[in-house]
Amino acid sequence: MSVPRFWRKIPQRYNLIGTQCTSCSRTFYPPRSFCPDCRRSGETVPYQFQGKGEVVTYTVIRSASDAFAQQTPFVLAIIRLDEGPRVTAQIVVENVNEARIGMRVRSVFRRIGAEGDSGAIYYGTKFVPDVPYIDA
Amino acid sequence: MTGIITYGAYIPRYRIKLEEIARVWGDNAQDITGGLGVREKSLPDLDEDTATIAVEAARFALARRTIDPEQIGAVYVGSESHPYAVKPTACTVGEAIGATPVMTAADYEFACKAGTAGIQACMGLVGAGMVPYGLAIGSDVAQGAPSDALEYTAAAGGAAFLIGQDDPIATIHRTASFTTDTPDFWRREGQNYPRHGGRFTGDPGYFKHVEGAANLMFEQTGKTAKDYDYAVFHQPNAKFPQRVAKTLGFTPEQIKPGLVVPTLGNTYSGASMIGLAATLDVAKPGDRVFVTSFGSGAGADSFDIEVTDAIESEAFRRSAAPTVRQLLANPIYVDYALYARHKGKIVMQ
Amino acid sequence: MRDVAVIGIGCTTFGEKWGTSFRELFLEAGALALEDASLSGEKIDALYVGNMSAGRFVEQEHIGALIADYSGMASRHIPSTRVESACCSGSLAFRQAMIAVASGLEDVVVAAGVEKMTDVETSTSVDALAAAADREWEGFVGATFPGLYAMIATDYMNRYPLTREQLAQVAVKNHYNGARNPIAQFQKEITVETVLRSALVADPLRLFDCSPITDGAAAVILAPLERAREFTDAPIRILATSQASDTIALHDRRDISTMDATVAAGRRAFEMARLTPSQIDLVEVHDCFTIAEICAIEDLGFCQKGEAGRLTEEGETALNGRIPVNTSGGLKACGHPVGATGIKQVCEVVQQLRGDAGRRQIDGAEIGMTQNVGGTGASVAVHILGRA
Missing domain, CATH: 3.40.47.10 (Thiolase/Chalcone synthase)
Known part of the structure; x- marks a missing residue:
């Protein structure tokens, strides 16, 4: 990742802001500026997703590229957001064997990566199991 | 009246018991935990830092109350562990809560009281009518050198307070600060860990300043400890706030809800603010809360706070975000090796 | 459209070929294919080469020209095109070559594919592939x-x-x-x-x-089916x-x-x-x-x-x-x-x-x-x- 490429989509990465087609109401995350259904007869506008969803499929990454090598093992999943679109994201769990298809998750703000010790830090959205907080 | 519109706290789920740290350094665990009054402390996940903690706390605050984030005209994040030495955590927070771009922002550093300094700045801006709301956050992934006394308590967590004038859940009647140049604790530029003056951090540091600010507040308001339902003090350990509370005339019951250090540790800039959040978690309308933070270097900020009816109104949904007690529940315990990995203490390629 | 036939094939051995460079890999496969088709390079009208990420793997782009040059075709100035479609690059080079011959625009065309992956560390190739x-x-x-x-x-x-x-x-x-x-x-x-x-x-x-990380190259030669028997007894359509x-x-x-x-x-x-x-x-x-x-x-x-x-x-x-x-x-x-x-x-x-x-x-x-x-x-x- 480079700084301009990261920066360009900061609102989308931090806050799950996607797009919606004003013609057919279909929502997109990751954002698309062109609705594949309505094509040029549609127009897309920003759309805020609520950050809740369900695990469609997942894996545990045990061997990663350099940028993620110090985070392994971690759970990577495809999540269907409640509004419809599916997104690829990490799921933060206590034990990587916890991940399940159908698991309800909610979004959290986490550090995604960094350019070494002195470069830019990339923040973004991960998900955690959507379990209620309990008192003790 | 200027006051707290909403608040939120965040504490990572990971904990290490002090006895585990003592085991590594060959210290007597009972001496350590007994001396500090702390049993365990929090630590961040691999992908958590001061910014992520600040964002989660701020988002929890906004979950409790419907606020147009664009009305937040100021964001201040106080911390001793900002992810960047230069590049504000406050900008990341502002972006992550949708408050940008029409806002002022800055990172504060005043050891453990940078967060309450942020509250004071927001009070000034709000009171002057310069911004509708100001967001003050204290957040830290506290640093303590391996085997140093600080390592037993340096913890991770933060709290966010939205300051404004429209129907606050708690009115801040007054704030009073007491500040001198006292080198009791510091971290030089480029150094990974803070240094401290050992027992010098006590009387000339913590006690002189906390008592200084508290007594200043008593003088200015004509009130005493008996006029308050609750009190919150900076809590680097359990002993210091207990002793200062007693000196100032507060009972153990008054400081109980806000004394979270025994199972949280010292979250530096987050410490007194998480204590205040824990107190607001249980407060009722009319409750009066006395808060005094402390930051080495050194200074203390006192606040005279009164909880309003709004805390139980429909406009404020206290249960929409976790309480401090809930954030402390259900921890994940790690051993020292995992702790070292999470804290980035292992030298990597 | 004309029918098109494969008249020659050549493939290097696949593996960790520490002693062989990117351009040598291609040359080896190309030479084998020419030999298989009993052809000399002078008969080649065009060249299509599939390659995913020479830029990441060997810090070299502009593969089409490089390949034509080191195949000794620079002086003939034949068209040489790199085709990229990630791991599908080879097949698409083949398809482009086939279309060129079928259209009647070219007659004898080389379709090749080459990747030199072991000149970088494994984590770098993992990252390159993730692209x-x-x-x-x-x-x-x-x-x-x-x-x-x-x-x-x-x-x-x-x-x-x-x-x-x-x-x-x-x-x-x-x-x-x-x-x-x-x-x-x-x-x-x-x-x-x-x-x-x-x-x-x-x-x-x-x-x-x-599948492993591999160095290797392969090349095939295409010609109109009607001319295939000029080059081989066993054309494949x-x-x-x-x-x-x-x-x-x-x-x-x-x-x-x-x-x-x-x-x-x-x-x-x-x-x-x-x-x-x-x-x-x-x-x-x-x-x-x-x-x-x-x-x-x-x-x-x-x-x-x-x-x-x-x-x-x-x-x-x-x-x-x-x-x-x-x-x-x-x-x-x-x-x-x-x-x-x-x-x-x-x-x-x-x-x-x-x-x-x-x-x-x-x-x-x-x-x-x-x-x-x-x-x-x-x-x-x-x-x-x-x-x-």
Whole structure:
């Protein structure tokens, strides 16, 4: 990742802001500026997703590229957001064997990566199991 | 009246018991935990830092109350562990809560009281009518050198307070600060860990300043400890706030809800603010809360706070975000090796 | 359109070729193909080369010109084009060459593929390969290629009857075939236990579910069918070429366990060749991971969805099975120099149709097929070849 490429989509990465087609109401995350259904007869506008969803499929990454090598093992999943679109994201769990298809998750703000010790830090959205907080 | 519109706290789920740290350094665990009054402390996940903690706390605050984030005209994040030495955590927070771009922002550093300094700045801006709301956050992934006394308590967590004038859940009647140049604790530029003056951090540091600010507040308001339902003090350990509370005339019951250090540790800039959040978690309308933070270097900020009816109104949904007690529940315990990995203490390629 | 034939093939051995550079790899394959077609370079009208990521692997772009130059064709100024479509680059170079000949624009054309992957550290090549997925919304959050295919496997195994052992059988079969292919990177047979005891890479995929990092190049020479016998006694006719695309990101697919691009490309190819799956004697599919072979067999129509695991377990995809799959050893055992893979698949099918496949020969093979995938299925090319 480079700084301009990261920066360009900061609102989308931090806050799950996607797009919606004003013609057919279909929502997109990751954002698309062109609705594949309505094509040029549609127009897309920003759309805020609520950050809740369900695990469609997942894996545990045990061997990663350099940028993620110090985070392994971690759970990577495809999540269907409640509004419809599916997104690829990490799921933060206590034990990587916890991940399940159908698991309800909610979004959290986490550090995604960094350019070494002195470069830019990339923040973004991960998900955690959507379990209620309990008192003790 | 200027006051707290909403608040939120965040504490990572990971904990290490002090006895585990003592085991590594060959210290007597009972001496350590007994001396500090702390049993365990929090630590961040691999992908958590001061910014992520600040964002989660701020988002929890906004979950409790419907606020147009664009009305937040100021964001201040106080911390001793900002992810960047230069590049504000406050900008990341502002972006992550949708408050940008029409806002002022800055990172504060005043050891453990940078967060309450942020509250004071927001009070000034709000009171002057310069911004509708100001967001003050204290957040830290506290640093303590391996085997140093600080390592037993340096913890991770933060709290966010939205300051404004429209129907606050708690009115801040007054704030009073007491500040001198006292080198009791510091971290030089480029150094990974803070240094401290050992027992010098006590009387000339913590006690002189906390008592200084508290007594200043008593003088200015004509009130005493008996006029308050609750009190919150900076809590680097359990002993210091207990002793200062007693000196100032507060009972153990008054400081109980806000004394979270025994199972949280010292979250530096987050410490007194998480204590205040824990107190607001249980407060009722009319409750009066006395808060005094402390930051080495050194200074203390006192606040005279009164909880309003709004805390139980429909406009404020206290249960929409976790309480401090809930954030402390259900921890994940790690051993020292995992702790070292999470804290980035292992030298990597 | 003119009918087009393959008149020569050449393939380097695949593996970690420490002593051989990127350009030497190509030259070796090209020379073998020219020799096979009894041609000299002066007869070549154009060159298409499939290559995924020379920029990342050897810090070299402008591959078309480089290849033409080092093949001694600079003074003839022939057109030379690099084709990139991730791991599907080779097949698309083949398709472009085929279209050029079929159109009548060119006569004798080289279609090649080359990838030199071992000049960088493994983690760098893992990162380079991840660029075949959606860098912004998959790679950015930590997705690796094994990770994405692992998510296909998780979804597939949740919905269809496929056991972990059946998945391992894919690798076992391909290693068996690879052990009978002189160019294969892995010449050793393995057992199901070898796979199941290997390290997890991305659950449920283990090391032996994954194709390796490979250096290699392959080249074929195409000519109009009507002229093919000028060069060879055994021309192989291209019966169909097809290509299909899909969403770049796996999460946007209609169905995670079905490669719709394979379905579309397969259907178009069968239509063009006026053939059905039962008429195919062997197929080289893109088994970058074992799960990919399972999906490919089904999506091309060799069996129903959910049956490929059983088919594999019962030996139906083995050399002596009903539909031999990956007789070369596939990407798994033969190796996967990404840009070269599509061309190598064609080389294998041509060898089989000529009856030159030695110990892995499918008796009487007359029609063969290749399926080559880019990314997680965002690009797929399918070709059908037959004895002329």
